Amino acid sequence: MARSKGDHRTGQLVRSISGQDEMFEKSYEEVLETRRSQPVECLGRSFENDKKRREFFLEKLRRKLKDPEFRKIEGFPIGADEDILALSDPPYYTACPNPFLAEFVKCHGRPYDPEQAYHREPFAVDVSEGKTDTLYKAHGYHTKVPHRAIVPSILHYTKPGDIVLDGFCGSGMTGVAAQWCGTAPTAFRRELEQRWFKEGRAAPEWGARHAVLGDLSPAATFIAANYNIPFDVHAFAKAARKLLDEVEEEIGWMYETFHTDGKTRGRINYTVWSEVFSCPECVGQVVFLHEALDKNTQKTRSVFPCPHCSAELTKGNLERSFETLVDAASGEAWKRIRFQAVLVDYSVGKTRFQKEPDSNDLSTLDRIDNLKLPSSIPTNAFPIDEMYHGSRLAPKGFRQVHQMFLPRAAQSLAAMWRRADGWEDQRLRNMLLFFVEQAVWTMSLLNRFRPTGYSQVNQFLSGVFYLPSQHAEVSLAYVLSGKLERLVSAFSSRTLPK
Ligand SMILES: C[S@@+](CC[C@H](N)C(=O)[O-])C[C@H]1O[C@@H](n2cnc3c(N)ncnc32)[C@H](O)[C@@H]1O
Known part of the structure; x- marks a missing residue:
């Protein structure tokens, strides 16, 4: 041959x-x-x-x-x-x-x-x-x-x-x-x-x-x-379900929110983050999604007024705004573009709701920010100079893999990955990793928020490292529960020919 x-x-x-x-x-x-x-x-x-x-x-x-x-x-x-x-x-x-x-x-x-x-x-x-x-x-x-x-x-x-x-x-x-x-x-x-x-x-x-x-x-x-x-499709389905349940047990609190009545508990499907810019005229802070999103059409407007001085703003004339955080891997100061949580999509039972993040949501995010970066999250540096889109990442402050994940996404992905990677049976382990790995891209900051989209999963621009100004930070369960059902159905149909 x-x-x-x-x-x-x-x-x-x-x-x-x-x-x-x-x-x-x-x-x-x-x-x-x-x-x-x-x-x-x-x-x-x-x-x-x-x-x-x-x-x-x-x-x-x-x-x-x-x-x-x-x-x-x-x-x-x-x-x-x-x-x-x-x-x-x-x-x-x-x-x-x-x-x-x-x-x-x-x-x-x-x-x-x-x-x-x-x-x-x-x-x-x-x-x-x-x-x-x-x-x-x-x-x-x-x-x-x-x-x-x-x-x-x-x-x-x-x-x-x-x-x-x-x-x-x-x-x-x-x-x-x-x-x-x-x-x-x-x-x-x-x-x-x-x-x-x-x-x-x-x-x-x-x-x-x-x-x-x-x-x-x-x-x-x-x-x-x-x-x-x-592989044994049935055993895989059981194992994946078990891992999802265990992870829910471990990090479920990160996705808990209160309904607008202040007491009913809901589960977060995704949180929308907006990039924060500054106005080129008055230097006032501009939360992109607050100002650019047309609430009626659910589309972002290409021209919109500054909330402070009414100057005409476009994506092109907004000034980038930076915040300095502590890098979770090195513990050193890390300067990157500024984001703000602007919307929480959650479910109470089977009913979906949306609200602005409340003080409880913000304190949960603060608590997660203080957790250690899990060791399974790679901290490798991007080969910026060799990347077609490297020139777009570095000026925004993104130079290493872990920086592409908000702290909650990093914690939940790591909790799932650790379990999949530790599964004893080799064939099922690889299948579990095949399953979890499919959440990696969509849980990164590359995932865009599409206000009119049916789902916020896999909304990244494929083939490029494009960091959107509006990010949907999807929960692990929101991404993987449906995926599991589809995988089981796909592989069962393959293997049961009639
Ligand atoms: C067009 S994709 C094939 C997609 C495939 N038909 C499918 O259905 O998924 C081409 C593949 O060639 C691989 N490739 C590129 N250069 C290669 C090389 N020198 N030796 C082996 N594979 C290579 C790439 O990694 C890529 O996966």
């Missing part, structure tokens, strides 16, 4: 698919439960159970990581051995170049046979697949391709059991498609077969293909691995 650039780089994922027929008869959980305690075959070796398989290959990977030549491979991730081992599930997924790749190809591939010349007509068809599929949406990725759009090409160019390589796999949709060739629902199969028949093509050969996936980005391979390696 030809090796692409990607094979030599950081993350590699090797995924073997077998036993697809079994999936049609039993529920996925039943299959996995049985498999967990059963002897397994992997790369020509037999193991008492899957745990033993993992232990065996982890030990091999541990030894390989000590080999200086191995680490010299271009693009090798910058990471400690223990971190690479903790993420990896070898031989299927290694968070570094996969040393088991050759063995995998030897085991599952077929040597090229010149007697059986390979020939296919070019597959030139228009592919149109929506991006609403729950599995497609289980994890975002830039330039992500729907697996349903890849399936026809795999069916055309390969046979069941062949190896498909994607050395630039991103979120791993090629692997999902390779599996789908064996597990696609009947409706999808019928529709494709009828289309191909009308186009005069031979009937597709359904059946899973093996997939070899690689990517320069360790984050991509982590996402791809979680998309492709089977």
